[in-house]
Amino acid sequence: MSKNVLVMEGDGIGPEIIREARKVLERVNELDNxxxxxxxxMLGGRAYDKHGHPYPEETREKARAADAILFGSVGGPQWxxxxxxxxxxxxxxxxxxxxxxxxxxxxxxxxxxxLADASPLKPELVAGLDILIVRELTGGxxxxxxxxxxxxxxxxxxxxxxxxxxxxxxxxxxxxxxxxAQKRGKKVCSVDKANVMEVTVLWREVMDELAxxxxxxxxxxxxxxxxxxxxxxxxxxFDVIVTxxxxxxxxxxxxxxxxxxxxxxxxxxxxxxxxxxxxxxxGSAPDIAGQNxxxxxxxxxxxxxxxxxxxxxxxxxxxxxxxxxxxxxxGLRTGDIMSEGMTKVSxxxxxxxxxxAL
Amino acid sequence: MSKNVLVMEGDGIGPEIIREARKVLERVNELDNxxxxxxxxMLGGRAYDKHGHPYPEETREKARAADAILFGSVGGPQWxxxxxxxxxxxxxxxxxxxxxxxxxxxxxxxxxxxLADASPLKPELVAGLDILIVRELTGGxxxxxxxxxxxxxxxxxxxxxxxxxxxxxxxxxxxxxxxxAQKRGKKVCSVDKANVMEVTVLWREVMDELAxxxxxxxxxxxxxxxxxxxxxxxxxxFDVIVTxxxxxxxxxxxxxxxxxxxxxxxxxxxxxxxxxxxxxxxGSAPDIAGQNxxxxxxxxxxxxxxxxxxxxxxxxxxxxxxxxxxxxxxGLRTGDIMSEGMTKVSxxxxxxxxxxAL
Ligand SMILES: CC(C)[C@H](C(=O)O)[C@@H](O)C(=O)O
Ligand SMILES: CC(C)[C@H](C(=O)O)[C@@H](O)C(=O)O
Numbered sequence: 001m002s003k004n005v006l007v008m009e010g011d012g013i014g015p016e017i018i019r020e021a022r023k024v025l026e027r028v029n030e031l032d033n034x035x036x037x038x039x040x041x042m043l044g045g046r047a048y049d050k051h052g053h054p055y056p057e058e059t060r061e062k063a064r065a066a067d068a069i070l071f072g073s074v075g076g077p078q079w080x081x082x083x084x085x086x087x088x089x090x091x092x093x094x095x096x097x098x099x100x101x102x103x104x105x106x107x108x109x110x111x112x113x114x115l116a117d118a119s120p121l122k123p124e125l126v127a128g129l130d131i132l133i134v135r136e137l138t139g140g141x142x143x144x145x146x147x148x149x150x151x152x153x154x155x156x157x158x159x160x161x162x163x164x165x166x167x168x169x170x171x172x173x174x175x176x177x178x179x180x181a182q183k184r185g186k187k188v189c190s191v192d193k194a195n196v197m198e199v200t201v202l203w204r205e206v207m208d209e210l211a212x213x214x215x216x217x218x219x220x221x222x223x224x225x226x227x228x229x230x231x232x233x234x235x236x237x238f239d240v241i242v243t244x245x246x247x248x249x250x251x252x253x254x255x256x257x258x259x260x261x262x263x264x265x266x267x268x269x270x271x272x273x274x275x276x277x278x279x280x281x282x283g284s285a286p287d288i289a290g291q292n293x294x295x296x297x298x299x300x301x302x303x304x305x306x307x308x309x310x311x312x313x314x315x316x317x318x319x320x321x322x323x324x325x326x327x328x329x330x331g332l333r334t335g336d337i338m339s340e341g342m343t344k345v346s347x348x349x350x351x352x353x354x355x356x357a358l
Numbered sequence: 359m360s361k362n363v364l365v366m367e368g369d370g371i372g373p374e375i376i377r378e379a380r381k382v383l384e385r386v387n388e389l390d391n392x393x394x395x396x397x398x399x400m401l402g403g404r405a406y407d408k409h410g411h412p413y414p415e416e417t418r419e420k421a422r423a424a425d426a427i428l429f430g431s432v433g434g435p436q437w438x439x440x441x442x443x444x445x446x447x448x449x450x451x452x453x454x455x456x457x458x459x460x461x462x463x464x465x466x467x468x469x470x471x472x473l474a475d476a477s478p479l480k481p482e483l484v485a486g487l488d489i490l491i492v493r494e495l496t497g498g499x500x501x502x503x504x505x506x507x508x509x510x511x512x513x514x515x516x517x518x519x520x521x522x523x524x525x526x527x528x529x530x531x532x533x534x535x536x537x538x539a540q541k542r543g544k545k546v547c548s549v550d551k552a553n554v555m556e557v558t559v560l561w562r563e564v565m566d567e568l569a570x571x572x573x574x575x576x577x578x579x580x581x582x583x584x585x586x587x588x589x590x591x592x593x594x595x596f597d598v599i600v601t602x603x604x605x606x607x608x609x610x611x612x613x614x615x616x617x618x619x620x621x622x623x624x625x626x627x628x629x630x631x632x633x634x635x636x637x638x639x640x641g642s643a644p645d646i647a648g649q650n651x652x653x654x655x656x657x658x659x660x661x662x663x664x665x666x667x668x669x670x671x672x673x674x675x676x677x678x679x680x681x682x683x684x685x686x687x688x689g690l691r692t693g694d695i696m697s698e699g700m701t702k703v704s705x706x707x708x709x710x711x712x713x714x715a716l
Contacts, residue, residue: 090553120479120591141521142554149560158524159560163499166516193604195448196500202507202517228612229620232590233478246551250608254586262587 002035003311006066008059011045011079011089012284013294013347014072020296020351021070021303024323027355028307028316036311039066043096044074045089054092055099063096068310069277070303073284097137102269102277103169104176105137105248106305109235109255112264114328115337119260121232131238131255132184134177135248137269139169140199142245163199165244170206172272177242178214185239187218191227191247203244224251231255256281263295263336264324266302268309276310278302292346295334297324300354323357330357360393361669364424366417369403369437369447370642371652371705372430378654378709379428379661382681385713386665386674394669397424401454402432403447412450413457421454426668427635428661431642455495460627460635461527462534463493463606464663467593467613470622472686473695477618479590489596489613490542492535493606495627497527498557500603521557523602528564530630535600536572543597545576549585549605561602582609589613614639621653621694622682624660626667634668636660650704653692655682658712681715688715 007022009015022038029036041059048054054074063069075089085091096102111119111129119126144162152158174190181188190207192200204221211219222230224247230237231254243251256262265281280298288294301324308317332353333342345353365380367373380396387394399417406412412432421427433447443449454460469477469487477484502520510516532548539546548565550558562579569577580588582605588595589612601609614620623639638656646652659682666675690711691700703711 085553085556085559088553094554120483122478122480125478144518148556152524156525157560158522159555159557160502160520160522161555161557162518162520164516164518166510167514193607195443195446196452197517197519198443198506199517199519201443202515225607225611228586228608229615232612232615247608249551249583250586253583254590254612257587257590 002037003067004065005036005038005306006041006062006069007038008041008043008069008071010043010072010074010284011076012073012286012289014284016290016292016294016347017280017296017299018070018072020347020354021299023351024300024320024354024358025070025303027358028319031358032313032316032319034311034313034316043071043092045076045079047092048079048083048087048089054087054089055095060099063100067275068306070299070306071277071279072299073280073282075284076286076289094142096277097269098143100275100277101138101271103136103138104173104270105135106180106268106270107133107135107252107256107281108265109133109252109259110261110265111259112261112328115261115264117260117339118337119258121258126235126258126260129235129259131235132180132240133248133252133255134173134180134240134242135252136165136169136173136244139165140245163197163246165199165203167202167206170203171210174207174210174242177240178210178217181217181240182214186216187220187239189220189222189227189238189241191222191224191241191243191251193224194221195223200244207242227251228254231258252281261337263334264297264301266298266305268302268305270309274310276306278306292348293335294347295336296347296351300324300351319358320354323354326357327353360395361425362423363394363396363664363669364420364427365396365398366401366427366429368401368430368432368642369434370431370644370647372432372642374648374650374652374705375638375654375657376428376430378705378712379657381709381713382658382678382716383428383661385716386677389716390671390674390677392669392671392674401429401450403434403437405450406437406441406445406447412445412447413453418457421458425633426664428657428664429635429637430657431638431640433642434644434647452500454635455627456501458633458635459496459629461494461496462531462628463495464538464626464628465491465493465610465614465639466623467491467610467617468619468623469617470619470686473619473622475618475697476695477616479616484593484616484618487593487617489593490538490598491606491610491613492531492538492598492600493610494523494527494531494602497523498603521555521604523557523561525560525564528561529568532565532568532600535598536568536575539575539598540572544574545578545597547578547580547585547596547599549580549582549599549601549609551582552579553581558602565600585609586612589616610639619695621692622655622659624656624663626660626663628667632668634664636664650706651693652705653694654705654709658682658709677716678712681712684715685711
């Protein structure tokens, strides 16, 4: 049975990096007879420009029908402050997460052996680093109500947001983390601020309960401020980190930077049906858009995650990952990961090299 | 006119580090004829054990009457989960911040030249680092209502907290940041999540308005996830960072770790009357409490900040800071900052050395 893959370029460097990932997907589609069918749609700032909404109705329909979605990146200065918040490029991303109930955001923070020197951290701290951050993506303060800006009786304005999680929301993301840990290092660190925030007191309780179902996994708890420190001083202590939407946003970005491999890191956002939304961890880099110099490898690695998690094509995923490792071994580097003695290549040259290595 | 200094040991290593800072204060008091008077009180876990509350009535009275407060640290495993949240050691800290309206938390992240090698970051990234993080300390999600854990109609529990800031709260912390920047590198970076949270949309607006009053200071805005990344890859781009209570908690801890000098970093929490609460940036380190091995220098540096900001004794503050630099130059190190070729000293030996260097 054919599988339906929706491809969306998005903004900034999105079109360039998606083009290369698509080449790679089409090649493995042939090689492994995967029977993938590709459709296209728009999401983000350019979608707003064309359709008046960052998550247009047409995209919504195609997204709901897709088995998996491969996405580039969202946003750019041309949309800053131009429209209401719910029409901004990023709102498209939040809308699709919510619409498809993509509650489980998986963000690996891995140091590629070939790139360990690129880390801002001392090499011994990050060599061999392999953390999986499991971030809750459809709840918490991102979506909590009430929210807004109101005028108080004394005439001054007040902004407010609500951070909120129910037991079932916490349990389902916890399960994802424990199950992932069972296949890895068997450790889950749950990050909260239970000494201050009641919403995370409940978070901690539910994680403790859930841990009883996974006796083979060790659960620890850490306050978010401490986690931000521990990631810097001793990142290798972590296996799987599970946390809420906002803390996950902050910690996964911090962790990705530690690796020195930010241009390499994929992400997956899954719902309960394993329908998935795959995008690079990095942003839309508007400053280098259109120059054919962006690093397509994070998007290609995202395509590999898609093959594995949503398309049941684990062997093809392995093949793509091996090809990426192979081009790094060949010394090919885009500008962001360039170092002495390596060969600098463009976005499309990098994509072609991965296709050749398949 | 004499000045009233309230000294509180707190928990864990608190008593040991406070003892050394007090020695130093008493010595400059004599040398510079400062006319300081010392009183004592309890705050935190041991206060709870003795008085049934982490911020007892007696402490409250003394705190309100003090010109400045020097504090050790709070919390330890013996109080974990033993009591209700509002009676936990940390609650004492939150109570006193709120009671004295200590809204302006100043957290320097400085790399001491003598300790640059201790940073987890590559030395070129942190040598000479000098950031001031200005964290709002009495608002935001730490104190916002409504909050709690409720049971929904379907029987499941839900935790919730409210992040809330009014214009006047944002303006007063913004002023502190701009004024600090005028005396330093003339740059303020305001950190928010305005692409998602309305409370920080207002935050950004107020900062933009305020910036007009400080034409000599450059204001930039950064999302919190990006700030967590930028601190790791290029911390020296920052001069003053201003942000809300929760983001400030996370980013100031992250920044302190980058310096490699966490055992050295002071903090000040001020109200509008410049009454101040001074404590080391690090925690209560219960694992090494009572062993006379903790580093007292962060507390001694906090005492220096107290002299400068709340006691009008800038020259004495300079003297203390010079003495600390001097003992580092002598090669004296407590265990946490020990490196090859240096002389390892105990908590009290370090305090004595600073007194001798005064
Ligand atoms: C663009 C923004 C809304 C988004 C988020 O905060 O979730 C991004 O930072 C991310 O992490 O995917
Ligand atoms: C102990 C805790 C409540 C406190 C906070 O979160 O503010 C601490 O982490 C700090 O930063 O002073």
